[in-house]
Amino acid sequence: MKISNKHIVLFALFIVPLLFYIFLSLGINNFAKLPVLTKKVIDVSAISKKHQFDRKISIVTFLGNDIDVAKGELFNLNEKIYKPFYDFKDFQLIVIAPKGTEEEVEKLQKKLGEFTNMVRWNFIFASETEIKVLFDSFKTGGSLDKNLHSSKAFIIDKDTNLRGRDDDKDAFEGKMYGYLMTSVAELKNKMKDDVKVVLAEYRLALKKNNADRQI
8 A cells, every 4th residue: 555645744733842841751750850849949139130040040159249269160170060051041050249349250251261151140139138148048968158258169950949969978968958069089989970960951941832833
């Protein structure tokens, strides 16, 4: 029995998208997702109307008042995390800095700009209260130091959830809320892999949504 061109067209228009949708659904359900450790942190848009966590994959850091202390951490983060992923259009790096540090931060930005494309870097200046409230919403069990600084970087997904590990052998009770920027090994061997997972989730979700619209 010969298959007509009409049948081939019908198959391409209706059956192939359906099979693709089923494939994506199975892939997403079986995909090893990075655990959600804190649901719905405060969106950074509460501090800056020009920025948001919603519908973005964000790496968040708290710079603090002593820029010299945190400078090396940001250079590590830039090399091991930012550079491999900044081509992804919905990826961003958010640096929360206290008001009054604008001049020092500008110098830091220029230094970073000598080594990297700063297109996904975002520096946001906030009051002490705003910084503490934002950090506390992450519910890490930890706190900022006296300079409003943390040595850890955090992954916030497109739904404003904090992602991390719940079975890490080196973390207290297995929960790794943030990644130590002073440790190149931790950034390279743990955070980089975890960012890959979150971005892969995001891509699969986009493909699934596109498939839904086509069916």
